[in-house]
Amino acid sequence: MLRTLTPRTPVRPALRRLAALLLLAAATLQGAPAAAADGADPGWTAEPASGSVATARRPSFYLAGPAGAVLEDRLALTNTGDRQRVVTLRGADAYNAPDGAFAVRPAGGSRGAGSWISFGGAATVTLPPHTRAVVPFTVTVPPASPPGDHPAAVVAAEGGHEAGVRVDLRVGGPALAALTVEDVSVRGHGAATTVAYTLVNRGNVTLTPALALHAERGLGGASDPRTARALPVELLPGRRVTLTEPWPDAPALDRVSLRLTATAPGAAPATATATVWLAPRGSAAWAGGGLVALGTAALVLVRARRRGPPGEPSGQPGPPQAPAPRSEPELTGAST
Incomplete structure (x- = not known):
């Protein structure tokens, strides 16, 4: 009795292809956080909290009060991703960069209004996936603070990404625009x-x-x-x-x-x-070279005029000179 042998699919090459696909997927997942740190969507947001759903979203915080006042507001953090986030919060001084952009001081570098901001025990917030947290904070204005605007910001940080929310703080008193x-x-x-x-x-x-x-x-x-x-x-x-x-x-x-x-x-x-x-580009050097050449030509002309051409007396009188000796006797009387 003859049996027909059915060729079997090689097992080892198939397993190798499957292992390669799994490794590629793992490498892709491991590279995702790095892409987010380089400027992609971090998976969470920070913005001023609104009083109700119908309230329009605020682009920044605005607080005003006299020196010595304690002012309050709230920051909203939203985790839009599928994994847990741990966000740290701090206050920071704001300033103008040399080109005019709005910038904030790094951690530990604030000595002005940024140091007046406090989150109390909520400086670190844990956000489960797809959740929103509203975090209160206070701004304690020192009693000796001068009147006027004291710009600052609330900074949220997680996984190498930072988001700043501007704080416009005005201390009561005379305002001077100059x-x-x-x-x-x-x-x-x-x-x-x-x-x-x-x-x-x-x-x-x-x-x-x-x-x-x-x-x-x-x-x-x-x-x-x-x-x-x-x-x-x-x-x-x-x-x-x-x-x-x-x-x-x-x-x-x-x-x-x-x-x-x-x-x-x-x-x-x-x-x-x-x-x-x-002046056009390069014309300054051309003009300088022309002036030098003109001055040199004028100096040569003056010297030439002083010397005069060969065989002619100089333009300047010189000292009297004795007559040159003659090679032949001078005839002074009539011939005989």
Whole structure:
């Protein structure tokens, strides 16, 4: 009796393929938290808590009171992911970065309003998956605090990701809005020309400035006024920022008088002026070389005029000289 043998599927190659797929899936899962730390969705959010579901969401905290007051508010934390999160909370001082951006101090670096914020025993919050927690906090204003705005932030951190919520805190008392413009200069050439300047908040309240630029050319007296435009910066009290204003239609070669006028609600207009020479790129070196060549040519011409051409007397009188001896006798009488 003959039996038909059915070929069997090799077992070892199939197991190897399955093991490779499992390893690939494990590597993908292990790489997910790193991607979140690099700027992807962290899986949780932090924002000001609203009073009810119908209440509009607040972009930031706003608190006001006299020196010595204790102010209260609430932060909402929401875990949108499938795993548990442990979020730590702290207060931080806020300031303007050199380009005007809103920035906060790192942990342990706050000495102002950020150090007035306290979460009590809730500085560390455990969030189960798909849950929301409302965390109260207090702001204790020292009795000797000066009046005006004291910018700060509430910072939540977890797994290498930080989220800051702005705190606009105003201490009662006289409010002073004061603004100055300083350090005006021109950078670049042609269509890339910009006007650089520094704004300084010398008051005690946050300012939202606008800037107007006026340029008056020296050759021909042409004027280039511009209407004021709002600047994309909130200038915090006591801070200074350096900004640039595009000037794509700047003249290629001219002497220009610039006038910058900065305004802000409640503050007197601030003006700064500067006079600049504009020239094409590389023209300064060319002009310097031309002046040197011109000076050298003039010096050679003066020396040549002083010496005179060969065979002609010099232009400058010299000392008297004795007559040269003759090789032949001089005839003084009539011939005989």
